[in-house]
Amino acid sequence: MKIALVTDAWEPQVNGVVRTLQSVRAILEGQGHEIMIVSPDRFYSLPCPTYPEIRLAVVGMHSVGELLADFAPHAIHLATEGPICLAARRWCLKRGFPFTTAYHTQFPDYVSARSGVPAEWIWRYIRWFHTPAQAILASTPSIRKTLVDHGLSQVSHWGRGVDLRHFHDNVTPEASLAHLPRPLQLYVGRVAVEKNLEAFLESDHPGTKVVVGDGPARGALEPRYPEAIFLGSRFGADLAAIYSAADVFVFPSRTDTFGLVMIEALACGTPVAAFPVSGPVDVLIPKVGAMAERLEEAIAEALLKDRADCAAYGRSFTWEASAEQFLGALAPIEGDLRAA
Structure with a gap:
């Protein structure tokens, strides 16, 4: 099957959207499917205001349409809501071709957090963008409910997975962290305002706080919290060793749709502490994590969890299952796009 995967989020960005698309593409290509990525690197682009790591393509319908027509896919998936x-979307609608979309990111909440614009204003755009889709792929029951509550009912489940080649409970813990005061409390992800990282950095549970990742808020947060250790970005086996060294993984975000880092940490045997919000409430179960409105309470409870239970639960999330769900949700195109 030939699949056009259109996305405004792609390499070198480091986030859950990009990692999901990369992982699913790898599985599908391994099964013999042909995937074309239509991403910002194909076009002239500008840095996103307040978030220069994200590039916004300056592109029109005809440029994107030419790529799609030349590739002649059997299905088209629009992964993001950007340019x-x-x-x-415009090209498909003009020619009557079906497509699917995905709701990866709590875009209204993110824009509201960065700009002060009411989230409901952004929801008007989200409804407009996704309404023509044959299916909207969403990762959890909470996100499905959010979409349905906003008038978008054609939701299809698309779960997430763990790369078990790297993230497992036999990883040797990162030796450089062994001397730090325990418990070792770890955050992994973008260092950005929407991740609510200050809630983690200001929690008063004893031990050491370690932050892995980078982003626009790091320059302000690192000097404000000198007791925390900021390691920058880590990937693959290096990241797995840090997960393995941690006593608890802390997920302070209140706006994520899923939280890939939670299941990566769990697969390495590390329990998770979080707020009881969308993402954690869908992913965590009592044996492997704890949720509370006081993050300190969640951390204390999570530290009591059995690491073997965490690893077993983390292994249950596979990219193979995710790729199968993605493939099953696609809307086949009838006819030849090259004639469009």
Whole structure:
């Protein structure tokens, strides 16, 4: 099957959207499917205001349409709500071609956090963008409910997975962290305002706080919290060793749709502490994590969990299952796009 995957989020960005698309593409290509990525690197782009790591393509319908027509896919998936997917959406609608979309990110909440614009204003755009889709792929029951509550009912489940080649409970813990005061409390993810990282850094549970990741808020947060250790970005086996060294993984975000880092930590045997919000409430079970409105309480409870239970639960999330769900949700195109 030939699949066009259109996205405004792609390499070198480091986030859950990109990692999900990369992982699913690898599985599908391994099964013999042909995937074309239509991403910002194909076009002239500008840095996103307040978030320069994200590039916004300057692109029109015809440029994107030419790529799609030349590839002649059997299905088109629009992964994001940015300018490239807007152009692809317009091209598909003009020619009557079906497409699917995905709701990866709590976009209204993120924009509201960064700009002060009411989230409901952004929901008007989200409804408009996703309404024509044959299916909207969402990762959890909470996100399905959020979409349905906002008038978008054509939701299809698309779960997430763990790369078990790297993230497992036989990883040797990172030796450089062994001397730090325990418990070792770890955060992994973007260092950005929407991740609510200050809630973690200001928690008063004893031990050492370690932050892995980078982002626009790091320059302000690192000098404000000198007792915390900021390691920057880590990947693959290096990241797994840090997960393995931690006593608890802390997920302070209140706006994530899933939280890939939670299941990576669990697969390495590390329990998770979080707020009882969308993402954690869908992913965590009592044997492997704890949720509370006081993060300190969640951390204390999570530290009591059995690491073997955590690893076993983390292994249950596979990219193979995710790829199968993605494939099953696609809307086949009838006819030849090259004639469009």
